[in-house]
Structures are given as C-alpha cells and as structure tokens.
Amino acid sequence: MKLNHLPIGARFEYDGQIYTKTGPITAAAEKGGQRMIPRHAVLRPVDGHTPPPAASTTRQVDESRVLAAFDSYHNTALRLAEGLGKAELEQARARFLAALEGSQEN
Incomplete structure (x- = not known):
C-alpha cells in the first residue's frame, strides 16, 4: 500500500516502526518525531485499514442506451436547427455512428 491510499490519521508500519499519517507525505512516529515518507514506499496498514478498491480503467456501457441517448439528442438538435444546419x-x-462502428473493430 502507498501513503496516498491512506487517510490522514491512519496508522501504518514502515521500516519496522509504527507511524500515523499527518500530511500528504509526512507521518508521526509512535515513538515521537516526524518523518517524510517517500511516495514510492510500500507500507503495511495497521488497525485493519485497507486501501480503496482500484478504479476500473474501462467502463462498460449498454450500446442500445448510448444510441438511444444520442438519437434523442440528435432529434432535439435537428428540431432546434429549424432548417439551418440540418x-x-x-x-x-x-x-459519429461510423466512429462507433470503427471502435468496435478494435
């Protein structure tokens, strides 16, 4: 776990010592004193704190819902254009529809 995964006040172990996160890159040692914790440091949470689940990089959407929403938008745009720009x-x-078809081939 990395330091940025922990909220302020969370306790963790680093280099064999217990710390409490006090800022974005700082922590207070249980035995006293402040220390900067490198962002790349791998920490072990204490008190059962677990990191939030990793955000998915891809989002699945229903094709029929996307097309229905787009058609609704397009029909409104056509109505508002009143002949100009139709x-x-x-x-x-x-x-737009061709671009969607092209993205499905990849």
Missing part, C-alpha cells in the same frame, strides 16, 4: 447535423451523426 445537413451538417446529419453528416455529424453519420460520422
């Missing part, structure tokens, strides 16, 4: 909006829609 051809450009249709071209933009076609490019």
